[in-house]
Amino acid sequence: MDTAFVKNRYHGAPRAADFTIDQAWETYSAEEHDRWDRLFRRQREVTKGRACEAALKAMNTLELSPSGIPHMGRLSDRLEALTGWRIVPVAELVPDDLFFNHLANRRFPAGAFIRPEAEFDYLQEPDIFHDIFGHVPLLADPAFADFMEAYGKGGQRAMRLGQLHNLARLYWYTVEFGLIREAGGLRIYGAGIMSSPEETVFALEDASPNRIGFDVKRLMRTKYIIDDFQQTYFVIDSFEALLEACYKDFGNVYAEVKGEPDFEAHDVSPEDRVITRGTLDYFRAGGRKG
Numbered sequence: 001m002d003t004a005f006v007k008n009r010y011h012g013a014p015r016a017a018d019f020t021i022d023q024a025w026e027t028y029s030a031e032e033h034d035r036w037d038r039l040f041r042r043q044r045e046v047t048k049g050r051a052c053e054a055a056l057k058a059m060n061t062l063e064l065s066p067s068g069i070p071h072m073g074r075l076s077d078r079l080e081a082l083t084g085w086r087i088v089p090v091a092e093l094v095p096d097d098l099f100f101n102h103l104a105n106r107r108f109p110a111g112a113f114i115r116p117e118a119e120f121d122y123l124q125e126p127d128i129f130h131d132i133f134g135h136v137p138l139l140a141d142p143a144f145a146d147f148m149e150a151y152g153k154g155g156q157r158a159m160r161l162g163q164l165h166n167l168a169r170l171y172w173y174t175v176e177f178g179l180i181r182e183a184g185g186l187r188i189y190g191a192g193i194m195s196s197p198e199e200t201v202f203a204l205e206d207a208s209p210n211r212i213g214f215d216v217k218r219l220m221r222t223k224y225i226i227d228d229f230q231q232t233y234f235v236i237d238s239f240e241a242l243l244e245a246c247y248k249d250f251g252n253v254y255a256e257v258k259g260e261p262d263f264e265a266h267d268v269s270p271e272d273r274v275i276t277r278g279t280l281d282y283f284r285a286g287g288r289k290g
């Protein structure tokens with residue numbers, strides 16, 4: 001049997017043309033609610049002193065808590081009042097064109113399923129904990145909310161230009177695995193880090209990865225890995241700076257990176273603003289598989 005089907009009871013649920021489904025919140029079992037609570041309590045502890053201020057603040061304003069799996073419609077009512085974003089339930093990854101259209105209209109597609117116990121610590125596809133604990137809090141920040149809409153519009157253009165891979169890299173190294181510099185030091189904001197206990201510590205405190213100042217063109221040229229910790233993390237100074245860099249440049253930056261060579265995930269280049277040059281020990285030791 002297709003493991004995805006086993007893993008995800010929403011597979012095959014009736015879906016609209018935009019890939020959205022009914023969250024059917026009343027169908028979550030006590031065990032699934034309890035798993036959310038355990039994931040939430042653990043990650044709330046790990047992110048203390050490590051998550052960016054905007055994410056920690058939004059946990060309270062959005063009333064996210066270990067009191068069972070959130071009802072996306074009710075959570076969206078609170079989020080929409082702040083930045084106009086809503087969360088729409090999906091069963092699985094959404095085709096790129098539909099995904100970008102959702103973002104361009106301030107709708108964030110969130111997986112309705114919760115990871116199986118066997119993948120409590122690590123899973124590759126976005127489940128409801130990754131999407132709501134990892135992504136949703138920052139949608140309450142006005143500058144980041146604007147950036148995500150701009151990203152959706154940029155994605156639609158990138159597809160027309162055949163340069164989607166450049167934009168996917170930008171998303172990966174910001175929305176999924178970005179770090180931000182705050183008064184107290186480096187903090188995490190990327191959802192892939194925010195929802196992972198091990199990577200929350202690794203991204204900020206391990207000597208292995210590089211940490212390099214954000215540059216749109218550099219990110220668009222940098223390959224990434226999807227099944228292990230990142231080899232390089234990019235650091236922004238603020239969400240306003242991220243929005244400014246992207247909103248202004250989205251149009252012509254594709255032309256400037258087109259045809260320029262890619263960087264490997266572990267590369268450091270002479271033009272980089274190097275914050276920490278990693279030892280790369282974790283990767284030389286074979287990473288997660290090592």
Ligand code: HBI
Pocket residue numbers: 090092093094095096099109110111126167168171
């Ligand atoms: N669909 N549900 C969902 N969640 C994602 O994060 C997602 C997606 N489809 C496409 C996608 N991400 C990325 O490939 C684009 O950002 C390029």
Ligand code: FE
Pocket residue numbers: 126130131135176191192
């Ligand atoms: Fe994600």
